[in-house]
Amino acid sequence: MKMSVLTRADLDGIVGTVLIKQVEDIDAVRFSEPKFVQDGEVDVFENDILINLPYDTRCAMWFDHHIANVRPKAFSGAFKPAPSAARVVFDHYLPNFPQLNNYAQLVAAADKIDAAELTYAEVMEPTDYLLLSMTIDGKVHEDKSYWLKLVELLSSQSISDVMNEPEVFARCEQFKVENEVYKVLVKENSRVEKNVLITDLRHYDKVPNGNRYFIYAFQSATNLSLKIVNDQERPGMVAIGVGYNIFNKTANINVGELLKKYGGGGHRAVGSTRVKQEAADQVVSELLRFLVNS
Numbered sequence: 001m002k003m004s005v006l007t008r009a010d011l012d013g014i015v016g017t018v019l020i021k022q023v024e025d026i027d028a029v030r031f032s033e034p035k036f037v038q039d040g041e042v043d044v045f046e047n048d049i050l051i052n053l054p055y056d057t058r059c060a061m062w063f064d065h066h067i068a069n070v071r072p073k074a075f076s077g078a079f080k081p082a083p084s085a086a087r088v089v090f091d092h093y094l095p096n097f098p099q100l101n102n103y104a105q106l107v108a109a110a111d112k113i114d115a116a117e118l119t120y121a122e123v124m125e126p127t128d129y130l131l132l133s134m135t136i137d138g139k140v141h142e143d144k145s146y147w148l149k150l151v152e153l154l155s156s157q158s159i160s161d162v163m164n165e166p167e168v169f170a171r172c173e174q175f176k177v178e179n180e181v182y183k184v185l186v187k188e189n190s191r192v193e194k195n196v197l198i199t200d201l202r203h204y205d206k207v208p209n210g211n212r213y214f215i216y217a218f219q220s221a222t223n224l225s226l227k228i229v230n231d232q233e234r235p236g237m238v239a240i241g242v243g244y245n246i247f248n249k250t251a252n253i254n255v256g257e258l259l260k261k262y263g264g265g266g267h268r269a270v271g272s273t274r275v276k277q278e279a280a281d282q283v284v285s286e287l288l289r290f291l292v293n294s
């Protein structure tokens with residue numbers, strides 16, 4: 001049977017797709033944000049392989065690494081708390097498909113970026129895989145052909161060739177321009193409450209794409225961040241993201257489990273949820289009470 005991939009449009013989902021295409025007969029790739037799968041709003045078919053997304057009982061196989069995601073007792077595929085879902089796919093198939101070792105460097109990049117194991121210098125001046133990852137914005141559905149192109153490029157070309165491919169190059173340049181706007185916007189709309197950096201961008205209908213790690217570089221006294229933006233995919237909803245400061249990982253809470261209580265999920269160090277606009281203030285203040293002094 002021809003299989004189909006349903007994944008998240010981020011570097012991890014794209015690398016996972018590169019890998020699965022080497023080992024399974026894939027004839028289509030679709031993308032979704034995790035919350036939509038979690039809420040059962042996405043069609044899932046019996047030949048679907050879900051990667052880097054919550055489990056859905058209708059799927060054929062599931063590969064994931066988000067600890068807050070509900071795991072069924074039995075399923076086909078693999079789950080473990082690895083740095084990336086791509087790593088979960090890689091480790092699952094490698095014993096039978098040693099040729100996957102050609103992608104060892106690509107999977108290492110997915111690990112590093114998905115787990116935000118980044119240095120100050122890398123965040124200030126992103127290059128190669130990190131810069132590429134920043135051109136992938138899962139909220140922009142019109143970019144589907146670009147994401148599919150990245151799957152093809154990363155399957156067959158070195159990272160330096162990928163970065164020089166005309167569309168990739170142009171998108172990196174465009175990202176740098178947008179990022180300058182984003183940096184100003186984030187600085188202007190952020191405040192610190194004890195150990196928590198709060199960025200509230202609800203005044204803006206559309207927020208430019210930007211380097212979400214940038215602000216941590218200037219806020220090393222905070223160990224957690226709380227970001228609030230309008231949900232561009234679902235009008236009337238607000239997206240709330242919580243994360244450890246990647247340069248100050250002294251917090252000791254499970255963010256994914258915390259956000260699960262508000263209909264979201266994620267990892268120990270980073271997670272998100274989406275709530276109704278009118279409920280957002282209440283959720284934010286409840287979260288803040290928990291995050292302050294964590």
Ligand SMILES: [Mn+2]
Pocket residue numbers: 012013052065083084085114
């Ligand atoms: Mn991931």
